[in-house]
Amino acid sequence: MNRQTNTLTNFYYQVTNFIRDSTRQTSTHNQDDDSKRIITVNNGVQPTKFITNHISTSKYSILSFLPKFLFEQFRKYSNIFFLCIAVLQQIPGVSPTGRYTTAVPLSIILCCAAIKEIIEDVVRSFNSVDDFKLCIYFNLETSFSRWRS
Numbered sequence: 001m002n003r004q005t006n007t008l009t010n011f012y013y014q015v016t017n018f019i020r021d022s023t024r025q026t027s028t029h030n031q032d033d034d035s036k037r038i039i040t041v042n043n044g045v046q047p048t049k050f051i052t053n054h055i056s057t058s059k060y061s062i063l064s065f066l067p068k069f070l071f072e073q074f075r076k077y078s079n080i081f082f083l084c085i086a087v088l089q090q091i092p093g094v095s096p097t098g099r100y101t102t103a104v105p106l107s108i109i110l111c112c113a114a115i116k117e118i119i120e121d122v123v124r125s126f127n128s129v130d131d132f133k134l135c136i137y138f139n140l141e142t143s144f145s146r147w148r149s
Contacts, residue, residue, distance in 0.1 A: 042138065058125040060117070069114055082106045 007082055046106050086103040089095040136143045 056125070057127070058121050060121050065118075069116055072117075073110060073113060079106070079110075083110075 003018060074083065082102055083106065086106055089097065089102050090099055092099075133146060136145055
């Protein structure tokens with residue numbers, strides 16, 4: 001038991017020394033770097049423009065809507081089943097019914113689900129975190145504003 005404790009203790013010291021050494025190296029590297037991030041507080045406009053901290057709560061973008069939507073829909077077994085049946089009904093020798101008896105209802109269901117997802121995503125993006133009210137303390141004065149303004 002004592003040997004096992006010593007092994008764990010040695011491992012702990014090795015890990016902490018490694019972390020301490022790596023943070024020293026990165027901190028000295030950042031001091032030598034010319035692109036340091038300097039932020040001034042209560043001194044007006046920042047001298048350099050940084051990336052915004054905009055938070056996006058939407059699930060889809062314009063480019064990713066169709067692939068993500070189809071992936072989400074065909075994760076459901078019922079939609080996979082209707083897709084397989086619709087594909088099999090396109091073969092004239094296999095299907096005793098018309099070609100579109102399953103494809104049309106499946107496409108209508110997918111279109112309705114797509115419209116619902118688009119509406120939910122638009123509502124989600126309008127109820128964004130960026131629209132919250134916040135309190136600003138500047139020059140010993142208090143003012144209230146919205147995050148996006």
